[in-house]
Amino acid sequence: DAKTTQPNSMESNEEEPVHLPCNHSTISGTDYIHWYRQLPSQGPEYVIHGLTSNVNNRMASLAIAEDRKSSTLILHRATLRDAAVYYCILRGANFGNEKLTFGTGTRLTIIP
Amino acid sequence: NAGVMQNPRHLVRRRGQEARLRCSPMKGHSHVYWYRQLPEEGLKFMVYLQKENIIDESGMPKERFSAEFPKEGPSILRIQQVVRGDSAAYFCASSQGPNYGYTFGSGTRLTVV
Numbered sequence: 001d002a003k004t005t006q007p008n009s010m011e012s013n014e015e016e017p018v019h020l021p022c023n024h025s026t027i028s029g030t031d032y033i034h035w036y037r038q039l040p041s042q043g044p045e046y047v048i049h050g051l052t053s054n055v056n057n058r059m060a061s062l063a064i065a066e067d068r069k070s071s072t073l074i075l076h077r078a079t080l081r082d083a084a085v086y087y088c089i090l091r092g093a094n095f096g097n098e099k100l101t102f103g104t105g106t107r108l109t110i111i112p
Numbered sequence: 113n114a115g116v117m118q119n120p121r122h123l124v125r126r127r128g129q130e131a132r133l134r135c136s137p138m139k140g141h142s143h144v145y146w147y148r149q150l151p152e153e154g155l156k157f158m159v160y161l162q163k164e165n166i167i168d169e170s171g172m173p174k175e176r177f178s179a180e181f182p183k184e185g186p187s188i189l190r191i192q193q194v195v196r197g198d199s200a201a202y203f204c205a206s207s208q209g210p211n212y213g214y215t216f217g218s219g220t221r222l223t224v225v
Contacts, residue, residue: 046213102155
């Protein structure tokens with residue numbers, strides 16, 4: 001599986017934007033970039049995913065570098081409920097290569 | 113539209129008993145994945161199934177663990193002769209396919225005493 005690299009932890013002030021980086025220099029042409037988050041004592045929650053173009057949804061935005069070797073998850077206005085571990089994962093599109101492999105993620109702390 | 117349903121939420125088993133964990137995927141989702149999370153550790157992939165087929169079981173322990181996703185009914189993760197080291201949170205996820213995100217259930221927390 002292609003690997004991703006994320007900072008172990010980040011802090012952000014409440015109501016400010018948060019930019020969570022992810023490096024994936026060995027990404028293949030058919031890999032999707034997925035982001036999930038896990039709040040304490042809960043199951044992971046889908047945040048966003050994309051292939052080449054930047055993506056927006058109600059939760060966040062995903063900015064993908066032109067060479068696809070890195071991406072950034074953007075939370076536009078952090079709240080205390082956004083405190084979680086955020087995982088950046090590459091997911092293959094070929095049959096049998098579709099599982100998500102979770103790394104250690106980035107633990108995001110929101111400061112009130 | 114209910115999400116991924118897992119039951120039971122909590123399960124206590126004595127060493128040597130069997131544990132059966134159930135997962136009903138979201139309506140319209142034909143791909144099911146099981147993950148295990150040991151205390152204070154990350155999520156580890158166990159098995160990927162489609163209806164009546166095991167697609168990838170590379171993360172399943174070789175003994176005591178099995179999974180199925182029958183034509184009718186929920187997916188089942190079965191652990192025979194449980195040991196204390198099996199105590200963990202087991203999460204199920206479903207997806208429509210590789211171009212879509214996963215939806216996770218709330219998990220089953222297994223405690224072996």
